[in-house]
Amino acid sequence: MTAAVFLLATPGRTQETPTHIPAAHGTTLAGTAIALPDALKGRIGVLVVGFSHGSQEQVSNWGRLITADYGQSEGVEYFEIAMLGGAPKMLRGMILKSMRNSVPAAERPHFLPLTEDDKPWRAVAHYDRADDAYVLLVDGDGVILWRTQGDATDAAYSALKKHLKELPSQSGDH
Numbered sequence: 001m002t003a004a005v006f007l008l009a010t011p012g013r014t015q016e017t018p019t020h021i022p023a024a025h026g027t028t029l030a031g032t033a034i035a036l037p038d039a040l041k042g043r044i045g046v047l048v049v050g051f052s053h054g055s056q057e058q059v060s061n062w063g064r065l066i067t068a069d070y071g072q073s074e075g076v077e078y079f080e081i082a083m084l085g086g087a088p089k090m091l092r093g094m095i096l097k098s099m100r101n102s103v104p105a106a107e108r109p110h111f112l113p114l115t116e117d118d119k120p121w122r123a124v125a126h127y128d129r130a131d132d133a134y135v136l137l138v139d140g141d142g143v144i145l146w147r148t149q150g151d152a153t154d155a156a157y158s159a160l161k162k163h164l165k166e167l168p169s170q171s172g173d174h
Contacts, residue, residue, distance in 0.1 A: 018143040022120035029100050029108035037142025044167055045138040046078040049121060054131030061152040062133050080111050083118040137163055
C-alpha cells in the first residue's frame, strides 16, 4: 500500500488557517494524565492515531520505528493514540485491560487511549479508511505541520524523518 503524504506548511508559504489538533484529555497506559496539545509545549509532536482495532498493527509499526529513532529525543514527544469514543461504554474497560496486557511496559507512557468523541480527530486526520494509522506531525501548539496515513512503509517513514529533520527545533536531535 502506498501512503498518501501531504505537506501543509512550508517555509516561505503562508497557510490561510492553521489546522490544530482537537483538545483532548486522557491517561496513558502508564497512568499519566495527558492533556493535548499542552503536553507538546516546547516540543514537536508525532501522533499516530488509530480509529479501529484493525489499525492496531499499522499504529504499532509506526510506534516501533518512532521509538527506535526518537525515543530518547528531548525535542520530540510522540503518542500512539487509540480512539475508543466509538466503542460501547460498557466494553471500554475490557478494551483498556486488553491494551495494558498487550502493550509492553516500556511503551505504555506513549500509548494514549482517548474515549472522547473522535469526530474532530477524524476531521483533522482526513479520515477515510477505518483500518489505517493516521500520523500527524504537530508543533508545540498543536498545529498540524504534516500528515500521512497507512502503514509505515520505507517511503512514508523517510518522509516523516525528512520533515522532522527540517524543523528548526530538530537540528540537534536527529
